[in-house]
Amino acid sequence: MTLNELKYIVAVARARHFGRAAEACFISQPTLSVAVRKLETELGVELFERRQGEVTVTPVGEQVVAQAQRVLEGAGAIREIVEHGRDQLVAPLRIGAIYTIGPYLFPHLINELAERAPKMPLIIEEDYTHILAEKLKQGEVDAILISLPFEEHGILTLPLYEESFVALIPSSHALNEKKYLSMEDISNEKVLLLGSGHCFRDQVLEVCPDCIRKRNLAERTTMADLEGSSLETIRYMVASGMGVTILPCSAAGADRFSQRLVSIKRFADTSPSRQVALAWRKSFPRPQAIDVLCAAVHASKLSCIKQLK
Numbered sequence: 001m002t003l004n005e006l007k008y009i010v011a012v013a014r015a016r017h018f019g020r021a022a023e024a025c026f027i028s029q030p031t032l033s034v035a036v037r038k039l040e041t042e043l044g045v046e047l048f049e050r051r052q053g054e055v056t057v058t059p060v061g062e063q064v065v066a067q068a069q070r071v072l073e074g075a076g077a078i079r080e081i082v083e084h085g086r087d088q089l090v091a092p093l094r095i096g097a098i099y100t101i102g103p104y105l106f107p108h109l110i111n112e113l114a115e116r117a118p119k120m121p122l123i124i125e126e127d128y129t130h131i132l133a134e135k136l137k138q139g140e141v142d143a144i145l146i147s148l149p150f151e152e153h154g155i156l157t158l159p160l161y162e163e164s165f166v167a168l169i170p171s172s173h174a175l176n177e178k179k180y181l182s183m184e185d186i187s188n189e190k191v192l193l194l195g196s197g198h199c200f201r202d203q204v205l206e207v208c209p210d211c212i213r214k215r216n217l218a219e220r221t222t223m224a225d226l227e228g229s230s231l232e233t234i235r236y237m238v239a240s241g242m243g244v245t246i247l248p249c250s251a252a253g254a255d256r257f258s259q260r261l262v263s264i265k266r267f268a269d270t271s272p273s274r275q276v277a278l279a280w281r282k283s284f285p286r287p288q289a290i291d292v293l294c295a296a297v298h299a300s301k302l303s304c305i306k307q308l309k
Contacts, residue, residue, distance in 0.1 A: 001039060001042060001043075003071070003072065003075055004035065005035050005036070005038070005039045006039075006068035006071055006072055007025060007068075007072060008021065008025060008032050008035050008036055008039075009036055009039065009047055009048075009061075009064065009065055009068055010065055010068050010069055010072065011024050011025050011032075012032070012036060012048060012055060013048075013057050013061070013062075013065040014138075015055075016054065016055050016056065016057075017053075017054075017055055018032060018033055018036075018055060036048070043064070045058070045060050045061075045064075046058055046060075046061070047060070047061035047064055047065070048061055069138060069139070072139070073139045073281075073283060074283075076139065077283070077285040080285060080286070087119075088285075088286040088287070088288040088289050089117040089119060089120045089286075089288060089289060089292060090119045090120065091119075091120065091286075092120065092121050092122070092123045093120050093121075093122055093123070093142055093143070093286075093289050093293065094122075094123040094125075094140070094141045094142045094143075095122055095123070095124060095125075095141060095142060095143050095144065095145070095293070096124075096125050096126065096127060096132040096135060096136070096141040096143075096144040096145070097124070097125075097126055097132075097144065097145040097146075098126065098127070098128065098129055098132065098144075098145065098146055098147065098198075098199065098200075099126050099127070099128070099198065099230060099231070100147070100194075100198065100199075100200040100231055100248060100251065101145050101146075101147070101276055102124070102126040102145070103126075103231075103232070103251075104248075104250040104251050104302070105145065105250070105276075105297070105300060105302065106122075106124060108300035108301050108302060109122075109296055109297060109300050110122060112295075112296035112297075112299045112300055113292070113293070113296045116292050116295060116296055117289070117292050120289060120292070125141065128197050128198065128199075129146050129147070129150070129199050132144040132146065133146075133150070133152055133155075133279075136152075136155065136279060136280070136281060137152065137154065137155070137281070139281070142280060142281075142284060142286070142289070143278055143279065143280040143284070143290060143293060144278070144279050144280075145160075145276060145277070145278055145279075145297075146199075146276070146277060146279055147199055147200070147203065147274045147275065147276055147277070148274070148275040148276075148277050150277060150279060152279070154281060154282050154283070155279050155280070155281060155282065156279065156280055156281075156282055157277045157278070157279045158277055158278050158279075158294060159275050159276075159277045159308040160275075160276050160277055160278055160294065160297050160298065160307070160308060161275070161276050161297070161298075161302070161305040161306060161307050161308055162273050162274070162275050162276070162305065162306045162308060163248050163249050163250055163273060163274060163276065163302075163304060163305045163306070164248075164249050164266070164267075164271040164272070164273045164304065165203075165204070165207070165246050165247065165248060165249070165267070165271060165272045165273060165274070166246070166247060166248075166249050166252050166264050166265065166266055166267070166271075166304075167181050167185075167186055167244060167245070167246055167247075167264070167265040167266075167267065168235060168238050168244065168245050168246075168247050168252055168262055168263070168264055168265075169189075169238065169244045169262065169263050169265060170238060170239070170241045170244070170261070170262060170263070171260050171261055171262055171263050172241070173244065173263070175189075175244070175265065176263050176265075178265070179265075180265065180266055180267060180268040181265045181266070181267055181268065182267065182268055183207065183208045183210070183211075183267070184210070186208060186211060186244060186246065187208055187210035187211045189243060189244045190226060190242070190243030190244065191208075191211040191212070191226065191243060191244060191245060191246070192226050192227070192228060192234045192237050192238060192242065192243045192244065192245040193205075193211070193212070193226065193227055193228075193234075193245070194227065194228060194229075194230075194231070194234065195227045195228070195229060200231075200248065200274075203272075203274055204246045207246075207272040208246065211246070226242075226243060231247060231248075231251045234247070235247070235251075235252075235253055235262070238262055239261040239262050246272075248274060249303075249304035249305070250302050250303070250304065250305065252264045252304075275308065278290070278293065278294060278297070
C-alpha cells in the first residue's frame with residue numbers, strides 16, 4: 001500500500017470515473033486502473049463497483065476512502081512541517097469564501113495580511129457554502145469564510161463579525177420618502193434575489209418570506225428576470241430601476257453609485273443581520289496562520305459591521 005495508491009482511490013471516489021480520476025492525478029487511465037486493482041487485491045475487498053460508464057463506491061470502499069483521505073492529510077502536514085520548519089507563516093494559505101463575502105472582505109483583508117504575514121500569500125477561491133465545506137474537509141482549502149449557522153464534523157468555527165441587512169432601492173422610488181423601511185414595504189415591490197444555491201437568498205427569505213410570496217410580476221416578467229447570479233449584478237439591476245433588493249451592508253456599495261441612481265435604506269426597529277465566521281479543520285497544522293487571519297479580519301476596515309470577540 002502506497003500513498004499514490006491511496007491518492008488514486010480518493011480521486012476515483014470523487015470523480016466516479018476512472019478516466020477523469022486519471023486526468024486529475026496526471027497519469028494514464030491504465031496506470032491508475034492497475035494501481036487501484038492492485039490495492040483491492042492486497043486488501044482483499046472490492047472498493048468500487050464498476051459498470052459501463054459509471055463507478056460507485058462500495059460500502060467498505062467508503063470507509064477505506066475516508067481513512068485514505070485522513071492519511072493523505074497527515075502526510076501533507078508532515079511535508080509542511082519539514083518544508084517550513086516551525087514558521088507557520090511562510091507558506092501560502094488557501095482560503096475560500098462564499099460569493100457574498102469574498103468580494104467585499106478580501107480587498108481589506110489582503111492589505112492587513114500583507115503587513116502581518118508578508119510571506120504568507122493567499123490562494124483565494126469563491127464558491128457556494130456546501131462546495132467550500134466539502135473542499136475544506138478534503139483538505140483542498142485550509143480555511144473558509146462562511147455565514148452562520150455552519151456545523152461540520154471535525155471542523156472548528158469562530159464568529160468574526162455581524163453585519164446588518166439593508167434595503168437598496170432606486171433613487172427615484174417612492175420609498176425614498178421614508179427614513180426607515182419595513183419588510184412589508186419591501187415585499188410589496190419587485191424584490192430582486194440571488195438564484196437558488198446562495199445561502200444569502202435563504203437568509204433574506206427567512207426574514208422576508210413575503211418577498212417571494214407576494215411578488216406582483218408585471219406582464220412578461222419571469223422569475224428569472226428577478227434573480228441575479230451575484231450581488232453585483234443585483235445592484236446594477238436596482239440602479240437600472242428593475243426593482244429593489246436586500247443586501248448585507250458591506251455589499252450595498254454606497255460609494256460605487258451616484259446617489260441619483262440608488263439609495264440605501266435601513267430597516268425600522270431591529271435590523272436583520274448575519275454572522276460571518278471562519279471555519280478550519282481541527283487537524284490543520286498551522287494554528288498561527290489561523291490566528292493571524294482572524295486578527296487581519298478584525299483589523300479590516302469594513303464599515304457597518306460589528307466585530308464579535
